[in-house]
């Protein structure tokens with residue numbers, strides 16, 4: 002199938018490191034397949050990942066339970082000229098198959114969403130079932146140790162301790178997240194659900210520890226993001242992924 006022309010790209014903010022990694026991954030896979038990808042973005046929200054992928058010419062189905070997020074997504078896609086490449090489906094990761102009606106995907110993104118579903122294992126199984134053989138997964142989850150460090154630096158020692166010892170990595174009853182993950186744990190979960198993890202990296206290792214008063218310009222934010230990038234690429238520093246506010250895993254369907 003011939004490659005389609007991507008829709009026009011909107012001038013906008015610098016993409017996050019994760020979006021840049023996913024965009025590069027999608028571009029490589031598109032070259033291998035010789036056509037734009039069919040992409041699932043579960044919990045895609047307002048389209049932070051979906052819209053750049055749609056702008057690049059991929060077809061993206063966003064499944065998210067929030068009507069407000071989906072309305073923002075539609076607006077963002079319209080403004081970027083990529084609305085023909087985005088399908089918004091109001092649905093839930095715990096009942097994913099119902100939302101997808103048999104559609105199949107080359108790439109699935111699940112960023113910041115596994116923390117909210119009832120059963121991460123069954124959600125990952127449903128994502129796996131929706132991927133074609135060899136299909137790719139970009140999974141971004143919250144890291145446990147990052148919140149332990151952040152709470153300690155903030156003087157919230159009880160919450161830090163709770164996050165460290167709680168099996169779900171929660172710092173207390175009012176923690177908005179249902180769970181956080183350690184790298185070994187999320188990789189084991191992926192193996193159990195039919196994926197092979199190819200690469201795990203920590204994201205936002207330093208940035209989330211910096212007081213917001215030190216980050217009052219785009220240049221400051223860019224400088225910290227660059228420090229984060231440099232930090233993880235150095236030899237022997239793979240262990241630092243454990244400290245990422247986010248754990249970004251690239252996997253493929255086994």
Ligand SMILES: C[S@@+](CC[C@H](N)C(=O)[O-])C[C@H]1O[C@@H](n2cnc3c(N)ncnc32)[C@H](O)[C@@H]1O
Pocket residue numbers: 043044045046047048049050064065066067070092093094095111112113114117118119
């Ligand atoms: C932290 S936001 C992440 C948004 C987007 N993926 C990103 O990275 O910018 C979490 C998203 O998960 C969605 N969400 C919450 N519960 C969900 C569920 N059970 N199934 C699927 N998505 C859910 C929310 O509506 C929200 O859009």
